[in-house]
Amino acid sequence: MSREAKILTAILVLVVGAMVGLFVLTGSGSDKPASTEKADSSKLIRDNSHKQGSGSVTVVEFGDFQCPSCGQAQPVVERIKQEYGDKITFVFRNFPLPMHQNAIAAAKAAEAAGAQNKYWEMNSKLYANQQEWSELSNPSESFIKYANEVGVADIERFKKEIGDNTHTAFIEADKSDGEALGVQGTPTFYINGQQSDSFTYQNLKQLIDQQLGQK
Template sequence: MAKTPDQSQTRRKKIDAMREQEERARKRNKNLAVSLTVIGVFVVVLAAVFVVNRLSGPEPAAVAAGESQYVRADSHKLSVAADGKVTLVEFLDFECEACRAAFPVVEDLRKQYEGKVTFVARYFPLPGHFNAERAARAVEAAAAQGKFEAMYQRMYETQTQWGEKQVPADDVFRVFAKDLGLDMTAWEKVYNAPATLERIKKDVADGQALGVTGTPTFFLNGERLQPQSEGDFKAAIDAALAR
């Protein structure tokens, strides 16, 4: 039976609609393939960047007898326990506000556990803090004259004066050194010495190897702590002392 003009027109519309649907589906599949390719490339690039960053970062120094990546022979010990049973290590940044908030807690713990716990300070200046590395060099230069603790404390006590600024704080740190009665010629020499920066980078490399990404980061006898209060610190320390 012959089709009427209306039937033929309807059939053509159906065919055109099917073709249009097929074309849209083809375009969707093409776009999906392109998107997946872009995502795949992004993942590969991201992975490559991660690997490059890991490879270009500082390599930890070899671990000598009697030391570890937590505590090196030249690590600065604020307090020392004779039995060496419990050690609290802090990777810190002198320009870090959270480190400044933790400072009085650590000082209080040092008083409470004097002679029972060894407290160790490791440098970990963060790249986003303009004067953090300078502060670490200033403290290390003071340490060369036996004034590590005094300069360490001064940095936190004055952080609001020089921290979070985008101008060098060298002159400020020089004043601190003078106030401590240091030999300024000797202090300047150590402050500007490449070996001082290498000393700080060694701490950073150890921290990175241990998974440190921010400050302050604490390790108690090699186990990472995430305390929310002084009570959390004390509970962990008491448990370690009781073992």
């Protein structure tokens, strides 16, 4: 093999490796087969985790508010919640990725709104406006605007909590649980403890229907 061919081969290997690494970190919407292993229930949900509904099938999402794949998954999540209603319990866990500069700040904004009973409203608002705030050097003003729009009552308290460490331990506990479960990218879903990295409607629906059929 000539020297030039060796150089080209080395470059190709590096490019392919980088693409694979990016794919793993950012998540995938493909119909990747779900793992058949059940996750540790003590790491999936904590007593103070954010929950919607009280159905027999639990859908847990480990997500990052700045993650583009999570933003793409959000309409699917909303459709699933609307269609299944009280048949499922939906749980959101924070898993901010280090590559996203505003992910932790956004998680703090969601938690600060949640402290005033507006968590799910802020959760939806952050995803709906992801492109607006995700690349800002300081997204605080955007978060304050969203807090006003969703009806957070004490804006001064909200401002304080997005600027300090009031909710840091909660966010870190979420991520620690995800890491213990083997979460590597976002969004990652668990349907009654069965992991799925796919967020297509068809895949999530199939997994939920399978669990409902076992009840």
